[in-house]
Amino acid sequence: MSIEKIGVLGCGLMGAGIAQVCAQAGLPTIVREIDQKFIDNGFGIIEKNVQKAVDKGKISQQDKGAMWDKLKGTLELEDLKECDLIIEAVIENLELKNEMFSKLDKMCPEKTILASNTSSLTVMAMAASTNRPDRFCGLHFFNPVPVMQLVEVVNTIATSRETTETCVDFCKKIGKKAILAKDKSGFIVNRLLIPYLLDAIKVFEEGLASAEDIDTGMKLGLNYPMGPLTLLDFVGLDTTYNIANIMFEEFREQRFAPPPLLKKMVLAGYYGRKSGKGFYDYSGDKPVPTDLGM
Numbered sequence: 001m002s003i004e005k006i007g008v009l010g011c012g013l014m015g016a017g018i019a020q021v022c023a024q025a026g027l028p029t030i031v032r033e034i035d036q037k038f039i040d041n042g043f044g045i046i047e048k049n050v051q052k053a054v055d056k057g058k059i060s061q062q063d064k065g066a067m068w069d070k071l072k073g074t075l076e077l078e079d080l081k082e083c084d085l086i087i088e089a090v091i092e093n094l095e096l097k098n099e100m101f102s103k104l105d106k107m108c109p110e111k112t113i114l115a116s117n118t119s120s121l122t123v124m125a126m127a128a129s130t131n132r133p134d135r136f137c138g139l140h141f142f143n144p145v146p147v148m149q150l151v152e153v154v155n156t157i158a159t160s161r162e163t164t165e166t167c168v169d170f171c172k173k174i175g176k177k178a179i180l181a182k183d184k185s186g187f188i189v190n191r192l193l194i195p196y197l198l199d200a201i202k203v204f205e206e207g208l209a210s211a212e213d214i215d216t217g218m219k220l221g222l223n224y225p226m227g228p229l230t231l232l233d234f235v236g237l238d239t240t241y242n243i244a245n246i247m248f249e250e251f252r253e254q255r256f257a258p259p260p261l262l263k264k265m266v267l268a269g270y271y272g273r274k275s276g277k278g279f280y281d282y283s284g285d286k287p288v289p290t291d292l293g294m
């Protein structure tokens with residue numbers, strides 16, 4: 001089966017990025033949100049991204065126009081019922097996700113594949129809320145979606161081979177590299193990334209080195225694009241805390257346990273870049289380490 005029409009649930013950073021790459025690949029894409037202000041905000045992010053690409057001469061004004069012709073926003077779940085593939089990218093709340101999946105399952109034709117961009121929940125726990133677990137999988141994108149090449153295609157024990165193959169083809173169509181992962185919390189990338197990020201917080205907390213030196217160490221010592229504390233601010237400390245808790249719950253292994261400092265920073269509202277403060281303070285011209293009283 002070929003995927004021609006895409007539905008996206010959620011127009012936050014991930015949903016907007018997914019919608020952008022689908023529309024840029026020429027696929028009619030419709031994004032559903034619960035309030036027009038979220039669509040306006042997400043579409044604002046997309047406009048900024050594509051205008052930057054136009055300014056740099058990477059795409060033409062015509063390409064930008066063609067992308068917007070393919071992209072629509074809606075507040076109605078029902079408007080997604082003609083889609084071949086619906087990708088959910090809302091907050092990591094299983095009940096909320098399942099409520100939407102269950103409704104879509106009833107209104108969509110048999111061919112529609114449902115997918116979740118979850119980064120840590122078990123995909124089968126969502127597939128089970130539908131009557132199409134064979135046409136259900138995980139499609140885990142990375143932030144920033146327009147830049148990051150990878151998508152993890154996650155197979156549950158019930159995902160059909162045809163669904164997997166269709167989704168791998170879809171990833172190719174939108175210019176992404178698909179890798180296959182089993183339905184275990186964190187899949188491949190977060191299974192390895194989250195303990196690394198948590199370890200960086202632990203060594204900072206124990207006073208091994210300053211935030212800047214920890215970041216510089218991993219950036220220049222290993223050629224990583226960002227040091228771990230900068231990456232934590234980028235991903236969001238609240239998001240990481242949530243993922244770590246889900247993974248700790250799943251595996252009961254100490255390496256997934258969120259360190260006390262992470263919890264305290266989330267409690268203080270230090271979510272990273274999105275709140276203006278995390279391991280670094282983003283209120284000035286350039287980020288400076290936050291005084292955490294360490």
Ligand code: CAA
Nearest residue numbers: 049052056058119141142143144146147148190225226235
């Ligand atoms: N959205 C769209 N495009 C963006 C962007 C954004 N938020 N940020 C940067 N870009 C683009 C820039 O426009 C630029 O494009 P061109 O090459 O076409 O000019 C390119 O990316 C490079 O950007 P910059 O020169 O401004 O900055 P940089 O070289 O420092 O790169 C970065 C920025 C791409 C974010 C890079 O630092 C990076 O790759 N960081 C690591 C990101 C990462 O690890 N992401 C995964 C997070 S984990 C995750 O998402 C999974 C999960 O479940 C938690």
